[in-house]
Amino acid sequence: MKESITSVLREQRVIEPPKDFSLSAHISSFEEYEKLCRAAQDDPEGYWSKIAAELDWFEPWQKVLEWNYPYAKWFLGGRLNASYNCLDRHLTGWRKNKAAIIWEGEPGESRTLTYQQLHREVCRFANGLKRLGVSSGDRVAIYMPMVPELVIAVLACARIGAVHTVIFGGFAAHAIRDRINDAKAKVVVTADGGYRRGQEIQLKPNVDEALTNCPSVQSVVVFRRTGNQFITMHHGRDCWWHDLLSETDANCPAESLDSEHPLFILYTSGTTGKPKGVLHTTGGYLVGTTITSKWVFDLKDTDTFWCTADIGWITGHSYVVYGPLSNAATVVMYEGAPNWPQPDRFWQIVDKYSVSILYTAPTAIRAFMKWGDEWPSRHSLSSLRLLGTVGEPINPEAWMWYYNVIGKQRCPIVDTWWQTETGAIMLSPLPGATPTVPGSATKPLPGIVPDIVDKQGNSLPDNTGGYLVIRKPWPSMLRTLYGDDERYERQYWNEIPGVYFTGDGARRDERGYYWIMGRVDDVINVAGHRLSTMEIESALVSHPAVAEAAVVDRPDSITGQAIVAFVTLAAGFQPSSELQQDLKDHVCKEIGALARPQEIRFTEALPKTRSGKIMRRLLRDVARGEESLGDTSTLEDISVLARLRDEQE
Ligand code: PRX
Numbered sequence: 001m002k003e004s005i006t007s008v009l010r011e012q013r014v015i016e017p018p019k020d021f022s023l024s025a026h027i028s029s030f031e032e033y034e035k036l037c038r039a040a041q042d043d044p045e046g047y048w049s050k051i052a053a054e055l056d057w058f059e060p061w062q063k064v065l066e067w068n069y070p071y072a073k074w075f076l077g078g079r080l081n082a083s084y085n086c087l088d089r090h091l092t093g094w095r096k097n098k099a100a101i102i103w104e105g106e107p108g109e110s111r112t113l114t115y116q117q118l119h120r121e122v123c124r125f126a127n128g129l130k131r132l133g134v135s136s137g138d139r140v141a142i143y144m145p146m147v148p149e150l151v152i153a154v155l156a157c158a159r160i161g162a163v164h165t166v167i168f169g170g171f172a173a174h175a176i177r178d179r180i181n182d183a184k185a186k187v188v189v190t191a192d193g194g195y196r197r198g199q200e201i202q203l204k205p206n207v208d209e210a211l212t213n214c215p216s217v218q219s220v221v222v223f224r225r226t227g228n229q230f231i232t233m234h235h236g237r238d239c240w241w242h243d244l245l246s247e248t249d250a251n252c253p254a255e256s257l258d259s260e261h262p263l264f265i266l267y268t269s270g271t272t273g274k275p276k277g278v279l280h281t282t283g284g285y286l287v288g289t290t291i292t293s294k295w296v297f298d299l300k301d302t303d304t305f306w307c308t309a310d311i312g313w314i315t316g317h318s319y320v321v322y323g324p325l326s327n328a329a330t331v332v333m334y335e336g337a338p339n340w341p342q343p344d345r346f347w348q349i350v351d352k353y354s355v356s357i358l359y360t361a362p363t364a365i366r367a368f369m370k371w372g373d374e375w376p377s378r379h380s381l382s383s384l385r386l387l388g389t390v391g392e393p394i395n396p397e398a399w400m401w402y403y404n405v406i407g408k409q410r411c412p413i414v415d416t417w418w419q420t421e422t423g424a425i426m427l428s429p430l431p432g433a434t435p436t437v438p439g440s441a442t443k444p445l446p447g448i449v450p451d452i453v454d455k456q457g458n459s460l461p462d463n464t465g466g467y468l469v470i471r472k473p474w475p476s477m478l479r480t481l482y483g484d485d486e487r488y489e490r491q492y493w494n495e496i497p498g499v500y501f502t503g504d505g506a507r508r509d510e511r512g513y514y515w516i517m518g519r520v521d522d523v524i525n526v527a528g529h530r531l532s533t534m535e536i537e538s539a540l541v542s543h544p545a546v547a548e549a550a551v552v553d554r555p556d557s558i559t560g561q562a563i564v565a566f567v568t569l570a571a572g573f574q575p576s577s578e579l580q581q582d583l584k585d586h587v588c589k590e591i592g593a594l595a596r597p598q599e600i601r602f603t604e605a606l607p608k609t610r611s612g613k614i615m616r617r618l619l620r621d622v623a624r625g626e627e628s629l630g631d632t633s634t635l636e637d638i639s640v641l642a643r644l645r646d647e648q649e
Contacts, residue, residue: 011396015403015436017412021385025298025432033433033446040447047447048074048475052287055080055326056089058256061283065473070493070500071480072473073260074284081254082263082286083126083159086325087119088254095301099330102304102353103148106195106336113148115328118155121148123252126156128244132187132219136161136255139265141185141217143167143176143207145194146335149223149241150311151321153189158263158282161255165265165277168312169194169201171592173209174539175275179267182277183482184216189241193226197337204231211237259283265482266314268420269532270491271522277482278314278420286326288424288476292445293323296414296428297357298386306332307359307388308346313529314420315390319359323424338364344375351379358406359388359416363527365398366558373405381406386431388414391528392560393516393637399438417441417516419502420530421492423476426450427514440513448474452508455647457496460507465517465640468506469499505637505644517637518561520644522616524551527559529594533616536597539590540565543583545573550606550614551597554623555638562598564623566606575602599623617642 022028027036040047045064052061052075061078090096096116103111113121134140140162144150150166157164165183167176180188190207193200204222211217222233223241233240263282267275293299297319305324309315324331332353338346346368350358368376387407389399394415403413412431418424426448427441434442444450451459452466460466470477477500481488495501505517519525522533533551540549547570556562567583569575580600588596601623607615620642 011437011439013396013438015412015438017432017434018410021298021412022432025430027295027430027433030433030435033430033443036446044447044472048287051291052078052283052475055085055283055286055290061259067473070489072284072477074287074475075259078259078283079256080259080283080286081159081257082282082322082326083122083155084254085286085290086155086158086322087115087122090115090328091119095328098301098328100325101148101151101331101333103333104335104349104352105147106198106334106340111148118148118152120250121152122155122159123250124245124248125149125152125241126159126252127248128221129156129160129162129187130252131244131248132221134160134162134187136257137163137262138187139163139165139183139185141165141167141176141180141183141188143169143171143188143190143203144223145169145191145201145203145225146310146333147191147194147223147225148333149191151333154264154311154317154321155325159252159254161257161261163262163264165267166312166317167267168310168592168594169203170312170594171206172589173206174590175592176206176210177214178275179277180210180214180217182267182275183265185214186216187219187221188217189221189223191223191225192228192231195226195336197340200226200228204228208232208234257282260479262479264317266317266420268314269523269530269535271532271534273532273534273538275532275535276487276491277484278478279480279482280423280476281479284475284477285423286322288474289318289323290326292425292428293319293327293329295430295445296416296425297324297359297388298431299324299327299329299357301328303329303356304332304354304383305329305357305359306334306349306353306355308334308338308364309359309361309390314423315359318424338367339371342375343368343371344378347376347379347381350381350384354383356383357386357388358384359390361391361528362389362394362398363392363559365389365394365402368406369398369401370558376405381408384411386414387411388416390416390418392525393518394439396438403438412436415439415441417514421478421502422470422474423478426470426474427516437513440509440515442513444514448472450514451499452506453496453499455496457498462510463507465505465507465644467496467520467644468502468504468514468516469496470502471499505641507640517641520641520648524553524561524563526561526563526594531563531591531595535591536563536565536587536595539587539595540567540583542590543586545569545579546583547571548606550616550619552616552620552623554598554620556598563595564599564601564619565597566601566603566619568603568605617646
């Protein structure tokens with residue numbers, strides 16, 4: 001037991017890539033990795049050109065990079081199409097009959113779409129969108145369960161140059177409305193429902209409620225997933241997916257788009273209550289996701305790749321859809337919860353489809369640990385050859401469990417650090433090349449130039465906690481925040497002069513390995529879901545009983561962080577457990593269940609500085625109380641994070 005709570009700062013275990021893995025890996029040694037890093041350093045543009053050449057371009061680019069700080073354009077003059085790269089280019093040889101998507105619904109149904117079939121459905125839906133008047137540059141909001149039609153809708157947008165904005169199915173009406181209005185979406189694609197934990201989840205009613213105040217929306221397409229009899233179709237606005245497709249043909253050539261044509265907007269929480277519309281463009285994003293899928297996951301034609309993320313998050317965009325499909329991989333997609341009907345659903349799926357690469361989040365791994373080894377031990381898991389993790393720091397204990405119990409000490413683990421804004425993986429081991437240390441995302445990928453700095457942007461020595469920044473532009477970086485260049489500059493580039501600021505605190509050890517500690521801003525990461533404290537606070541104060549609210553994070557052994565809200569009540573309201581419940585429900589209704597506070601504490605007043613700022617550090621200490629933290633590393637990180645956060649304020 002002592003062994004398993006080794007502190008991150010003292011973590012000494014080094015796990016070398018298995019020899020047989022290295023032998024057949026795309027990047028097969030540390031020397032090869034270092035050679036790539038040197039090539040990227042000596043001639044960044046030449047390096048990225050070579051990688052971009054792996055995609056199919058309709059027109060070659062004239063210039064690799066135009067860097068007009070802090071605005072980047074990559075592969076200028078080049079023309080391509082993301083959907084063409086994910087589909088059409090795989091249809092000329094044997095891969096046309098290769099499985100692109102193997103889907104399993106939560107109730108147990110299974111569907112497989114080959115590349116040829118997926119291409120056909122994407123073309124038909126793209127024609128359907130055109131019939132609804134969608135053209136290049138128009139925004140299409142997608143609010144769907146994890147069904148193949150979600151991928152079809154995404155790629156259909158990309159095919160005609162429409163900009164998709166996928167809204168996670170767990171968001172409530174209010175959050176949907178904000179996103180649709182910010183993007184000024186013309187069409188919404190949704191479903192009558194979906195399945196989660198044996199329940200039918202409501203999607204269409206949320207869309208209906210959101211659309212009471214979304215003037216830009218002209219049409220809603222509804223995919224029939226559950227056969228829900230109780231949904232309402234609005235005449236003149238709503239149409240069924242199958243009706244729309246009944247008259248469309250399967251001939252829809254992919255548009256030739258400029259490399260900088262917007263591909264999608266994905267909203268993510270920032271430090272204010274208003275979500276940020278992170279904008280990614282076609283060429284650079286596809287270059288980043290294609291090469292990282294290939295190298296980090298060592299993707300081969302024989303693999304079955306399962307990234308368990310929902311497509312509503314960036315991980316799903318990059319590693320369920322664009323990256324793997326651009327590599328012609330076979331992707332597993334699962335609709336529901338990991339513990340339905342029993343806690344071994346994931347392991348059942350791994351065996352059923354012979355999944356060889358599994359990519360999931362630390363929060364899921366910690367939940368599996370809690371549910372007990374008997375669940376994975378009922379299954380062989382012998383098809384697995386590589387494991388990945390993303391979304392939050394993974395504690396060494398969970399890392400070792402993943403390695404021992406799931407990977408049976410055969411499978412390398414790639415702990416991948418990146419963000420919605422970075423588009424693709426930035427820090428990660430390469431599984432055939434990089435020795436891993438539990439809890440560290442190890443080193444930057446070739447061409448990525450991170451650093452640990454102080455508030456002024458000065459590089460810090462090894463093993464000093466500081467701000468994680470990226471010094472050089474990279475192809476899959478966000479281009480701006482949709483419609484808000486000013487916020488883009490302020491948020492990412494002005495805080496620490498001259499570099500991209502990630503919002504994370506981290507340190508680098510003497511071997512150059514990075515250790516991520518967590519956010520230093522007012523972003524909370526609950527179960528790998530990014531939420532802003534202010535977003536939750538504004539949801540709380542919109543309740544008539546609340547005068548003022550302050551939201552902070554508290555370490556949680558499963559979800560990484562949990563939400564604790566301090567609330568002062570408006571005159572005439574009394575603290576009660578019913579009110580606590582009511583306030584929690586209210587946050588769910590406003591934002592979605594993912595933002596549900598774990599605890600609501602009533603307080604007479606909130607601690608404030610003389611200038612009226614809420615003293616969050618104090619509240620964090622109170623919220624943490626005597627909680628047992630389990631992992632001593634967390635304590636050390638917390639004190640460093642507290643210092644970095646103080647400096648920020
Ligand atoms: O704090 C970092 C954490 O997740 C944040 C990005 O969240 P999001 O944009 O939702 O993207 C999540 C999936 C890419 C980061 O600022 N994070 C992500 N990956 C890791 C991580 N923290 C530690 N280790 C990671 N591997």
